[in-house]
Amino acid sequence: MTTKNKTQARREMYQRAVLESFIKLNPRWMVRNPVMFVVEVGSVLTTLLWIQSLIGQGEAPVGFIGAIALWLWFTVLFANFSEAVAEGRGKAQAESLRKARQDTPAKKVGKLKVESLQVEGANVEHEIVSSTTLRKGDLYLVVAGDILPADGEIVVGIASVDESAVTGESAPVVREAGGDRSAVTGGTRLLSDWLIIRVSADPGQGFLDRMISMVEGAKRQKTPNEIALNILLAGFTIIFLVVCATLLPYSIYSVDASGSGTPITITVLIALLVCLIPTTIGGLLSAIGIAGMDRMIQRNVIAMSGRAVEAAGDVDVLLLDKTGTITLGNRQAVEFIPVNGSNTNELAEAAQLASLADETPEGRSIVVLAKEKFGLRGHTVDGMHFIPFTAQTRMSGVDFNGTQIRKGAPDTMIGLIQSNGNGVASNLKPTVDSIARAGGTPLVVTRDNKALGVIHLKDIVKGGMKERFAQLRKMGIKTVMITGDNPLTAAAIAAEAGVDDFLAQATPEAKLKLIREYQTGGRLVAMTGDGTNDAPALAQADVAVAMNTGTQPAREAANMVDLDSNPTKLIEIVEIGKQLLMTRGALTTFSLANDVSKYFAIIPAAFASTYPQLNALNIMRLATPESAIMSAVIFNALIIIALIPLALRGVPYRAVGAAQLLRDNLLIYGLGGLLVPFIGIKVIDMLLVALHLV
Amino acid sequence: MNTWLQLIFYFGTLLLLTKPLGAYMAKVYQNERIFLDPILGPVERFLYRLSGIDSKAEMTWKIYAVAMLVFNIFGVIAVYLLQRLQGILPLNPQGLGAVSPDSAWNTAVSFASNTNWQGYGGETTMSYLTQMLGMTVQNFVSAATGMAVLVALIRGIVSVPLSSPHFENSKMGGQRGVGNFWVDLTRSVLYILLPLSLVLALALVSQGVVQTFSEYQTVSLIQPSAGNEAQVIAVGPAASQIAIKQLGTNGGGFFNVNSSHPLENPTPFSNFLEMLSILLIPAALCYTYGKMVGDTRQGWALLAVMTIVLIALLGVAVWSEQSGNPMFAKLGIDQTQSATNPGGNMEGKEVRFGIVNSVLWATVTTAASNGSVNSMHDSFMPLGGLVPMWLMQLGEIIYGGVGSGLYGMLAFVIIAVFVSGLMVGRTPEYLGKKVEAYEMKMASIVILIPVMVVLLGTAVALMTEAGRATIFNPSAHGFSEVLYAFSSAGNNNGSAFAGLGANTPFYNIALGIAMFIARYWLAIPVLAIAGSLANKKKVPASAGTLPTHTPLFIAWVIGVIIIVGALSFLPALALGPIVEHLMIFG
Numbered sequence A: 001m002t003t004k005n006k007t008q009a010r011r012e013m014y015q016r017a018v019l020e021s022f023i024k025l026n027p028r029w030m031v032r033n034p035v036m037f038v039v040e041v042g043s044v045l046t047t048l049l050w051i052q053s054l055i056g057q058g059e060a061p062v063g064f065i066g067a068i069a070l071w072l073w074f075t076v077l078f079a080n081f082s083e084a085v086a087e088g089r090g091k092a093q094a095e096s097l098r099k100a101r102q103d104t105p106a107k108k109v110g111k112l113k114v115e116s117l118q119v120e121g122a123n124v125e126h127e128i129v130s131s132t133t134l135r136k137g138d139l140y141l142v143v144a145g146d147i148l149p150a151d152g153e154i155v156v157g158i159a160s161v162d163e164s165a166v167t168g169e170s171a172p173v174v175r176e177a178g179g180d181r182s183a184v185t186g187g188t189r190l191l192s193d194w195l196i197i198r199v200s201a202d203p204g205q206g207f208l209d210r211m212i213s214m215v216e217g218a219k220r221q222k223t224p225n226e227i228a229l230n231i232l233l234a235g236f237t238i239i240f241l242v243v244c245a246t247l248l249p250y251s252i253y254s255v256d257a258s259g260s261g262t263p264i265t266i267t268v269l270i271a272l273l274v275c276l277i278p279t280t281i282g283g284l285l286s287a288i289g290i291a292g293m294d295r296m297i298q299r300n301v302i303a304m305s306g307r308a309v310e311a312a313g314d315v316d317v318l319l320l321d322k323t324g325t326i327t328l329g330n331r332q333a334v335e336f337i338p339v340n341g342s343n344t345n346e347l348a349e350a351a352q353l354a355s356l357a358d359e360t361p362e363g364r365s366i367v368v369l370a371k372e373k374f375g376l377r378g379h380t381v382d383g384m385h386f387i388p389f390t391a392q393t394r395m396s397g398v399d400f401n402g403t404q405i406r407k408g409a410p411d412t413m414i415g416l417i418q419s420n421g422n423g424v425a426s427n428l429k430p431t432v433d434s435i436a437r438a439g440g441t442p443l444v445v446t447r448d449n450k451a452l453g454v455i456h457l458k459d460i461v462k463g464g465m466k467e468r469f470a471q472l473r474k475m476g477i478k479t480v481m482i483t484g485d486n487p488l489t490a491a492a493i494a495a496e497a498g499v500d501d502f503l504a505q506a507t508p509e510a511k512l513k514l515i516r517e518y519q520t521g522g523r524l525v526a527m528t529g530d531g532t533n534d535a536p537a538l539a540q541a542d543v544a545v546a547m548n549t550g551t552q553p554a555r556e557a558a559n560m561v562d563l564d565s566n567p568t569k570l571i572e573i574v575e576i577g578k579q580l581l582m583t584r585g586a587l588t589t590f591s592l593a594n595d596v597s598k599y600f601a602i603i604p605a606a607f608a609s610t611y612p613q614l615n616a617l618n619i620m621r622l623a624t625p626e627s628a629i630m631s632a633v634i635f636n637a638l639i640i641i642a643l644i645p646l647a648l649r650g651v652p653y654r655a656v657g658a659a660q661l662l663r664d665n666l667l668i669y670g671l672g673g674l675l676v677p678f679i680g681i682k683v684i685d686m687l688l689v690a691l692h693l694v
Numbered sequence B: 001m002n003t004w005l006q007l008i009f010y011f012g013t014l015l016l017l018t019k020p021l022g023a024y025m026a027k028v029y030q031n032e033r034i035f036l037d038p039i040l041g042p043v044e045r046f047l048y049r050l051s052g053i054d055s056k057a058e059m060t061w062k063i064y065a066v067a068m069l070v071f072n073i074f075g076v077i078a079v080y081l082l083q084r085l086q087g088i089l090p091l092n093p094q095g096l097g098a099v100s101p102d103s104a105w106n107t108a109v110s111f112a113s114n115t116n117w118q119g120y121g122g123e124t125t126m127s128y129l130t131q132m133l134g135m136t137v138q139n140f141v142s143a144a145t146g147m148a149v150l151v152a153l154i155r156g157i158v159s160v161p162l163s164s165p166h167f168e169n170s171k172m173g174g175q176r177g178v179g180n181f182w183v184d185l186t187r188s189v190l191y192i193l194l195p196l197s198l199v200l201a202l203a204l205v206s207q208g209v210v211q212t213f214s215e216y217q218t219v220s221l222i223q224p225s226a227g228n229e230a231q232v233i234a235v236g237p238a239a240s241q242i243a244i245k246q247l248g249t250n251g252g253g254f255f256n257v258n259s260s261h262p263l264e265n266p267t268p269f270s271n272f273l274e275m276l277s278i279l280l281i282p283a284a285l286c287y288t289y290g291k292m293v294g295d296t297r298q299g300w301a302l303l304a305v306m307t308i309v310l311i312a313l314l315g316v317a318v319w320s321e322q323s324g325n326p327m328f329a330k331l332g333i334d335q336t337q338s339a340t341n342p343g344g345n346m347e348g349k350e351v352r353f354g355i356v357n358s359v360l361w362a363t364v365t366t367a368a369s370n371g372s373v374n375s376m377h378d379s380f381m382p383l384g385g386l387v388p389m390w391l392m393q394l395g396e397i398i399y400g401g402v403g404s405g406l407y408g409m410l411a412f413v414i415i416a417v418f419v420s421g422l423m424v425g426r427t428p429e430y431l432g433k434k435v436e437a438y439e440m441k442m443a444s445i446v447i448l449i450p451v452m453v454v455l456l457g458t459a460v461a462l463m464t465e466a467g468r469a470t471i472f473n474p475s476a477h478g479f480s481e482v483l484y485a486f487s488s489a490g491n492n493n494g495s496a497f498a499g500l501g502a503n504t505p506f507y508n509i510a511l512g513i514a515m516f517i518a519r520y521w522l523a524i525p526v527l528a529i530a531g532s533l534a535n536k537k538k539v540p541a542s543a544g545t546l547p548t549h550t551p552l553f554i555a556w557v558i559g560v561i562i563i564v565g566a567l568s569f570l571p572a573l574a575l576g577p578i579v580e581h582l583m584i585f586g
Helices: A003-023 A034-055 A062-100 A114-123 A207-216 A224-258 A266-276 A279-298 A306-314 A322-326 A344-355 A361-374 A410-419 A428-437 A465-474 A487-497 A508-520 A532-540 A552-557 A569-606 A612-617 A625-649 A658-690 B002-029 B037-051 B061-088 B101-112 B128-158 B181-207 B239-247 B268-292 B296-322 B326-330 B354-367 B382-393 B404-423 B437-463 B465-469 B476-490 B505-534 B551-585
Strands: A105-109 A126-130 A139-143 A152-156 A158-162 A173-176 A194-199 A301-303 A317-321 A327-338 A385-387 A395-400 A403-408 A441-447 A450-461 A478-482 A501-503 A525-529 A543-547 A560-562 B217-225 B228-233
Touching: A003 A062, A034 A062, A034 A224, A034 A266, A034 A279, A062 A207, A062 A266, A062 A279, A062 A625, A114 A139, A114 A152, A114 A194, A158 A194, A224 A266, A224 A279, A224 A306, A224 A569, A224 B404, A224 B437, A224 B476, A224 B551, A266 A569, A266 A625, A279 A301, A279 A306, A279 A569, A279 A625, A301 A306, A301 A569, A306 A543, A306 A569, A317 A322, A317 A508, A317 A569, A322 A327, A322 A478, A322 A487, A327 A344, A327 A361, A344 A361, A344 A395, A344 A403, A344 A441, A344 A450, A361 A450, A395 A410, A403 A410, A410 A428, A410 A441, A410 A450, A428 A441, A428 A450, A428 A487, A450 A487, A465 A478, A465 A487, A465 A569, A478 A487, A487 A501, A501 A508, A508 A525, A508 A532, A525 A532, A525 A569, A532 A543, A532 A552, A543 A552, A543 A569, A569 A612, A569 A625, A569 A658, A569 B404, A569 B551, A612 B551, A625 A658, A658 B404, A658 B551, B002 B181, B002 B268, B002 B296, B002 B354, B037 B181, B061 B101, B061 B128, B061 B181, B061 B505, B101 B128, B101 B505, B128 B181, B128 B239, B128 B268, B128 B404, B128 B505, B181 B239, B181 B268, B239 B268, B268 B296, B268 B354, B268 B404, B296 B354, B296 B382, B296 B404, B296 B551, B326 B551, B354 B382, B382 B437, B382 B476, B382 B551, B404 B437, B404 B505, B404 B551, B437 B465, B437 B476, B437 B505, B437 B551, B465 B505, B476 B505, B476 B551
Parallel strands: A317 A478, A317 A525, A478 A501, A525 A543, A543 A560
Antiparallel strands: A105 A126, A105 A139, A139 A194, A152 A194, A158 A173, A301 A560, A327 A450, A385 A395, A395 A403, A403 A441, A441 A450, B217 B228
């Protein structure tokens, strides 16, 4: 997209948001937000008072009441605008998603046995139907070039799929029946081959549909903390309603008692009320929530509920899969250790030869290590016969010139040596054990059924993980590494990566049990997963992130889906959750701290005619009672607009302890909230005077 | 110098006694062995047997609240009937007749709700029987009610849900209870209030406080004048009532002028003891709280919050009174402090107490919801009067009433924890218990109700002819008097600004309603919080948990209290004491 297009799109978005802010004035919509509803009622009342003053019965000058009414309307509109802008960002994304979800023709297949489907493959008999008629459990066929009509699980076939419509990632991904990559999403496009797919979601309930409704915020429900905060804000609103309502009799009595001046006007009372009730946070509250979801989406994470985003901030325990999250996906050879009197060069050469045809990352790393450390260039020789790894032999290698070179796991290789009547070298077992103890994987290399030595394969911990975990510790989050390795290996990697704890030889049951244990202890657990066997644990975890590449059951059990399938993202998700809560807390503090200055502006002004002595409280030296009240109201409206960027971006989160976070935020939003309006109101007052508006 | 010494001596003694008494009370409520067991244990068990109470039975918060309410309403009815029937009951040497229905209602609610607002004059209205069986008994049990509700809340914070759904009391449906109201009530009276009152009453008698059943004494004047040869001196069983009225933050005097009466508070030492008793139990309960939640730092932190606010406001009041009144200066009255002159504004103060002890009393009696007086607050300087008024308006949480002060404070702590918890990016939790929508609703009610009662009550009084009729100084000062009356009743303090004719049907009924709402509509949501917290899992603390005992948190709680208090009452105060101050000093 060009810059010009972007600017254009942004302008359109803002235009739509302005329109939306007016549409949202509908009281039935406004009543969901008690604070802003009060402001709207106040706006209506002042407008009526203005009309009354136009007719000639006004309680105050026409211009003054009119200006107050206008700015109260602005206050409501600005709050609506913030919500509309926050929604607008999601709407743009929803628009592009919706394009992918058009009605597409589907090749519906009769309900046949899997075996017969495997036989018939792409030639299976099918009828063309509309995608909207597909129901859960139906089967359909797609061939290269087709748009997938519905979410589903691959029954037969392997193919490459373009998922850019969902993930924004243009590189095609491979999807196949069975295993952990069998889920497909409606709206994506098949690039090659064919697939037979079982539908997993009825129309309108597919992944894309849920995504659209989430990003649009249409089905957004208030989250627990948001509800609690709303109650607090409603409480404050009631207090200020009482404060302002009782001020009228107080004022009438004071006028009677002092025998001078006139009672406070309804217009001023409404202005005071709107200035006092927490409009800043009240107006921005829903924008903050939507923006939190939006920040997830920008990081390519789709949260299935706002509740999940909020829970992410509370997480105490992170369960992280070792492979792919903590370590690079693959082990690498780091050392050749000869045994039985052979030398290292000899071992390196044999290991390299045995791995020439080994295309696994481990095999590659052996070839590379031999080349880098010993200058050996792997070359094939005529007559070489490579023996691939099979589940039966559990070893691989090469035969040439009558020499047999093999490599494999220690148990298998010792078995091979002994079955050929050879003795096992005395230093083989200790070498193997010491590698295992250090967290590595030993591979034994033999030549002609005699041990040459051991290759040390090692898990490589990703760069920066240790620092990351230290940060998490500071945030009060415990990290637990989950691995299928034996406890010895696991302990070594855990120590190297700097996680707090580990679960070795993890089975799905053990994972589930671990999560339950933590939860019984009052902790909130987050985890990532992709396999079907992760589904129970994902369903149990408080924050469960499924990889988009994962299986359908995993994606359904989780409450978030990571479109990038990046397990490390869990840490970012936690930060976004915390940001969401922090933004609410900070703006609540700011909003309430603001009130102090507004009293100093409005109280001397409101009672100027009865008690001119109260002007001593006018510490801002505001020009006239009218300008003081106007300035407070204008500041109150403008601060909403000024804080929209903060509400959308969120208060920055830093990984420091809770006490320090509170201190910093109190200084910025508490003390700042106390002082900023004094300056702001004074500046507005000076402007009003300079422009001769009062 | 003298000022400082007196203040340091007062607060020093208070803090010295906080820990031993607090630890003792924690033992009482946790049913641990105490040295009074051999004497009082049999009495306690006899009382349970007599009234058929199963002392082991737990109550859910709802049952606890019902028991509390029923007991208190019974108290209201008993005190009402005593007043109405005292003319035909014994122990009435002066032959005082029935109290008017509206005044009897007001007084009954006033003493049951631990307010002790007195629209009547003690020595001219109440028989000895009414004073002893009505006032004194309510002084004990209303204080014990506050303590019981607090203990229930602490249990809610401490306890964890029943682990097995099978282990349950069928009446409670697997719910975790908050204790047994009857037991908490009985133990509060028996082990805490009675022994302390006994010691204090004896000490007061030693200073000359009267304790007798004999009728009022007629004495001849030392300097008789024509037609004025003799004076009737009111006496009665005063010491026993005064001890508990100070200890239980009740404050209702035996005599009309309360502790400025020479037979109620004769010497500087009795004055010191009575002032000390006002804050003694509220302060010690902070330590009890810390002890019971297993972290005494939590209790000290709350005590620090209370003490800092109190001392700051005390400073304002002392300064304001000591600076004197410019209007007196115009009349040529010497207000400079010297060895023989207390200096400052001495109007309405007893010469034997002087400025510091009068202001200190006024401040602590309104910080705690005591309300007894040894000087007339109406005659304080405007800012000197603002301090006691605002201390009540803060919700009677700066020490506050016995029990009720701390549970009110905990409602503020819950609000403070909620906002600060959000600010550190976690669902807020206090001592391991998550603070969620339900707790916010209840805590908001606790904060909302007194504000509404005070502001709406004042508004009603100012709008009605009946309310305006008995304002003796119609001016900003008159406004203060009405505001003070409703602040006192609406926060269960009971002190009066005076200058307002409050023994009228209008004020008796209106203030009675205010006292009733302020007491019970707060205790019930507090118990609801207790019940909800009791059934919540405890979240173990981590580095991400906000510590609630640090100076930062103390400062934050103070900030929340001051901001909420200021935002709620600044407009009203501006039309009363603030404008009055500006008028005098202009």
